[in-house]
Amino acid sequence: MSKIVLASGNAGKLREFSALFDTHFAEQNIELIPQTQLNVIEAEETGLSFVENAILKARNACAATGLPALADDSGLEVDALQGAPGIYSARYAAADDGFGQGDSANNAKLLAALKDVPEAQRTARFQCVLVYMRHAADPTPQVFQGSWEGRILTAPEGHDGFGYDPLFFVPGEGCASASLSKERKNQLSHRGQAIQQLLARWHV
Numbered sequence: 001m002s003k004i005v006l007a008s009g010n011a012g013k014l015r016e017f018s019a020l021f022d023t024h025f026a027e028q029n030i031e032l033i034p035q036t037q038l039n040v041i042e043a044e045e046t047g048l049s050f051v052e053n054a055i056l057k058a059r060n061a062c063a064a065t066g067l068p069a070l071a072d073d074s075g076l077e078v079d080a081l082q083g084a085p086g087i088y089s090a091r092y093a094a095a096d097d098g099f100g101q102g103d104s105a106n107n108a109k110l111l112a113a114l115k116d117v118p119e120a121q122r123t124a125r126f127q128c129v130l131v132y133m134r135h136a137a138d139p140t141p142q143v144f145q146g147s148w149e150g151r152i153l154t155a156p157e158g159h160d161g162f163g164y165d166p167l168f169f170v171p172g173e174g175c176a177s178a179s180l181s182k183e184r185k186n187q188l189s190h191r192g193q194a195i196q197q198l199l200a201r202w203h204v
């Protein structure tokens with residue numbers, strides 16, 4: 001059985017990954033182990049792009065474990081905010097701006113920032129970059145990407161998913177992504193697209 005570290009501490013991402021990877025990897029005798037189980041200390045996300053941050057996270061996990069690693073860097077780009085929160089999506093709200101920290105603080109801050117923005121201008125997309133590295137010095141990381149178009153709601157909706165899902169309206173489905181099953185979200189989402197690409201093309 002070969003092992004790959006999944007370089008993420010986000011429980012919502014991990015659930016989505018295992019839904020798509022578990023069967024596929026079991027067939028290939030590959031075990032995907034979340035970095036939290038291997039006591040990997042999280043990388044500092046100092047990059048200026050999703051690609052750089054995903055590489056930093058994968059390299060950090062490879063260096064800490066000696067295993068190959070897969071990392072996800074993702075975020076929400078809102079057109080009316082010139083692409084913010086983007087690569088800073090996980091840390092959009094901060095302790096000192098009155099919203100606190102974490103998913104619900106991020107959502108509250110986003111709603112406040114878009115308070116006067118009409119529906120037609122509330123367009124947004126989720127971006128996801130996945131990076132696979134065979135070892136910490138891998139000179140050719142494999143990069144996969146997906147994006148998912150939607151609109152920011154004026155109030156949260158739905159109870160599934162994580163992060164900005166309660167505010168992300170999916171036009172084709174007529175509901176927020178937090179109202180979609182994990183399976184349906186994986187068929188459509190930025191992360192689902194990147195994972196499908198990876199499964200079709202990668203070489204371990």
Ligand SMILES: O=P(O)(O)OP(=O)(O)OP(=O)(O)OC[C@H]1O[C@@H](n2cnc3c(O)ncnc32)[C@H](O)[C@@H]1O
Nearest residue numbers: 008009010072073074075076089090162163164165
């Ligand atoms: O870095 P890791 O440990 O993987 O976990 P993280 O939560 O910090 O992840 P990112 O640095 O990639 O930040 C991405 C943020 O973008 C948001 N996000 C990404 N994908 C999302 C999705 O599918 N649904 C809702 N929000 C999402 C969510 O708030 C994440 O915290």
Ligand SMILES: [Mg+2]
Nearest residue numbers: 010045073090
């Ligand atoms: Mg992060």
